[in-house]
Amino acid sequence: MNEFWPWMLLAGLGAFHGLNPAMGWLFAVALGIHRQSFIAVVQAVPAIALGHALSIALVAGAVVAAGLFVNQDVVRTATGGALVAWAIWHHIFGHSRRVRIGLRTGLAGLALWSFLMATAHGAGLMILPALIPLCLAQPPLPEIGGIGSAAMTIAAVGVHTLAMLAVTSLVALTVYHWVGLEILRSAWINVDLLWTLVLLATGVGLLIVA
Template structure:
């Protein structure tokens, strides 16, 4: 069983990675800051982007957490968990390969107005960057192992509350890491580089993000 601390660290690292990614976090914030000529506009945008990302994870992870919490302990055997882990690992590999072959954003995202950063970030999280999908193995491990295993000996309400709390904290951990990293980068770019950053310092991290999906899937298969 993977060290639970490693799972939390993984969520933080992924949030930091997303915070460095221009299309996901800081580029739109810098643009809004330059338009409004205000650092507050930068931070307001990064907070909206982080919240949209958080909501995209919540609507995906909370239902899964509820289903896992409702399963009887006899179903959640080690063999079953390993089979689910293999299926999730293959899903991650497939999604990563898909993003390598089709790295472009879905067309409908481009139609979302610039003054709707929460909606834009929510859609990006669901259909493009795939953070909720990547967090499913970590979510199941956190619910079924370590300190959270005690929830399966509680009442149904307590189990649901515990599993839901895990999903919310996991989503919040990654989203906060995205917010702080994206805010630091956005403010630094806004104050020091301005528009020059778009033409001189552009870094597209989407390929690395897709390869991370594949690497995590392979790691899951090897661990299994």
């Protein structure tokens, strides 16, 4: 079970990211409604997932690369502090720093928007508790550890992105085809507040472990 929990956490966080309207499914639905096309929704979701994956990979790659040269406890402490700071910043300033893009954007613009949104929300930082035990189990600067860590990081980003893609697709297509955007007024929870709490709890957890 100890070997599988990081992968389960990566998939679970991918599902959570896919469930968050700010990560893209809401934009995909709005794009489909604007263009009156179910195909527009289908085309938008992979572009959103690609931008999300690039943001995740950028953060994960930087932290894993640093972990090859720095003690793992230092990485945990720095990551935990960054998560707590990001949670506070997101709660205070996040609503006034939304990335805006028009409904006439192409798929490249949509991928760029997704990349910026995921980065602004600290999505890459959120998955680091799962990445650290997977990719930084070796001591600093191992001979072959760099290659192994890179491969493990790619696999981890892939698992997270596939889970995010699956949930984003399911929610976007369900809302567009059957439910409608009215659900956001009546039955939707405050995912943004939940996101901030998860960032904060993850950071505190890393600081305690470190």
